[in-house]
Amino acid sequence: MALEFHCRSCGGLAGALVLDLGVQPLANNYLNPGDLFQTEPKFPLRLAVCHGCGLLQILDLVPPTQLFCQYAYFSSCSDTWVRHAESCASRYLGEFGLGPRSRVVEVASNDGYLLRHFVAAGVPCLGIEPAANIARVAEAAGVPTRVAFFGATLARELAVEGGLADLILGNNVFAHCPDPNDFVAGLQALLAPEGRVVLEFPHALEMLSQGEFDTIYHEHVFYFTLTAVEPLFRRHGLRITRVERTPLHGGSLRVFARHITHEADATVEALMAEEARVGVVSAPRLADFAARAASTRDQLRSRLAAIRAAGYHIAAYGAAAKGSTLLNYCGLGRETLDFVADRSPHKHGRLMPGSHVPIVPAVELARRRPDYTLLLAWNFAPEILEQQKDYRAAGGRFIIPVPEVAIV
Numbered sequence: 001m002a003l004e005f006h007c008r009s010c011g012g013l014a015g016a017l018v019l020d021l022g023v024q025p026l027a028n029n030y031l032n033p034g035d036l037f038q039t040e041p042k043f044p045l046r047l048a049v050c051h052g053c054g055l056l057q058i059l060d061l062v063p064p065t066q067l068f069c070q071y072a073y074f075s076s077c078s079d080t081w082v083r084h085a086e087s088c089a090s091r092y093l094g095e096f097g098l099g100p101r102s103r104v105v106e107v108a109s110n111d112g113y114l115l116r117h118f119v120a121a122g123v124p125c126l127g128i129e130p131a132a133n134i135a136r137v138a139e140a141a142g143v144p145t146r147v148a149f150f151g152a153t154l155a156r157e158l159a160v161e162g163g164l165a166d167l168i169l170g171n172n173v174f175a176h177c178p179d180p181n182d183f184v185a186g187l188q189a190l191l192a193p194e195g196r197v198v199l200e201f202p203h204a205l206e207m208l209s210q211g212e213f214d215t216i217y218h219e220h221v222f223y224f225t226l227t228a229v230e231p232l233f234r235r236h237g238l239r240i241t242r243v244e245r246t247p248l249h250g251g252s253l254r255v256f257a258r259h260i261t262h263e264a265d266a267t268v269e270a271l272m273a274e275e276a277r278v279g280v281v282s283a284p285r286l287a288d289f290a291a292r293a294a295s296t297r298d299q300l301r302s303r304l305a306a307i308r309a310a311g312y313h314i315a316a317y318g319a320a321a322k323g324s325t326l327l328n329y330c331g332l333g334r335e336t337l338d339f340v341a342d343r344s345p346h347k348h349g350r351l352m353p354g355s356h357v358p359i360v361p362a363v364e365l366a367r368r369r370p371d372y373t374l375l376l377a378w379n380f381a382p383e384i385l386e387q388q389k390d391y392r393a394a395g396g397r398f399i400i401p402v403p404e405v406a407i408v
């Protein structure tokens with residue numbers, strides 16, 4: 001059967017299905033116990049690749065207003081992420097010579113976890129954040145925040161109101177915007193002639209090579225390689241001038257972009273060459289990725305069932321979006337998992353989407369001491385294993401699902 005496909009970047013009509021993760025609820029739609037009396041909205045979750053530009057993308061989009069009204073992700077709840085923000089801010093302040101006459105804009109500024117460092121340094125800032133409840137937290141911390149979705153129309157308004165930006169930041173937002181052309185056109189419209197854009201997003205090369213199928217969810221529309229992103233920027237008069245690889249979120253890219261009159265350095269060509277050499281979205285690699293996801297699912301199901309059958313208790317750790325994808329794809333729920341522990345107080349007392357496993361404070365792990373804990377937030381494994389060393393010392397064991405199912 002031919003696939004109905006329309007690339008959201010290049011407009012191409014030829015594409016192929018890569019992985020079908022079934023019909024899933026929205027991964028960030030944490031339920032209240034009373035919601036169980038209503039039908040939970042679910043949508044097909046399928047990853048496809050464009051044969052024109054090689055961009056990996058979700059086939060079935062959910063309107064963004066439905067996505068963000070209940071958004072409960074607070075950036076400041078992760079130590080790794082808070083430290084990352086601090087070091088990025090101090091680097092950019094120095095490297096780009098930012099001062100009281102500069103302007104920094106961050107797209108999807110969340111609770112102000114990053115911009116607060118620029119505010120402290122006396123650099124004028126504006127955060128753009130679609131979730132009103134999270135924007136209020138940023139404002140309370142002294143970070144001016146506009147409740148809006150970023151795009152070309154808003155960017156032109158902001159340029160008129162407050163002038164062009166010397167630095168535009170976007171951490172883990174680009175891949176979540178359903179119209180990447182509108183997003184990049186907005187960056188171009190708001191960027192000062194000598195300004196810089198710095199975006200971070202998970203690198204699809206890592207997702208594919210590490211079998212990170214659970215990073216796929218409806219809100220995460222795109223899975224970028226540098227090869228697919230570079231022409232998208234050029235189409236809108238911007239050039240990726242530098243690229244760096246970071247270990248965050250299972251392997252991410254940090255791309256620096258400027259107006260197209262600026263030159264790229266050697267890092268861009270080097271990574272493009274590496275992606276070409278491994279055939280980053282070649283048909284055999286994509287088939288291997290799909291087979292590996294199915295194998296992880298089968299292994300997890302059988303191992304957890306055996307542990308449960310032997311009378312042991314299993315919990316999970318990390319009520320993040322990837323946990324929702326993993327539990328729903330693997331068909332794991334309350335029959336297997338007693339609870340999901342998480343540090344974010346905004347999620348406590350709520351239920352995981354689809355699987356309906358209750359979310360409890362992280363301290364419950366040490367108190368209730370399940371024999372095994374499935375680490376859904378495997379991307380923060382070193383941080384969590386360190387925080388939970390008492391639980392481990394008392395005999396508790398973690399099951400890490402990705403890149404290979406492992407018990408530690």
Ligand SMILES: [Zn+2]
Binds near residue numbers: 050053
């Ligand atoms: Zn395309």
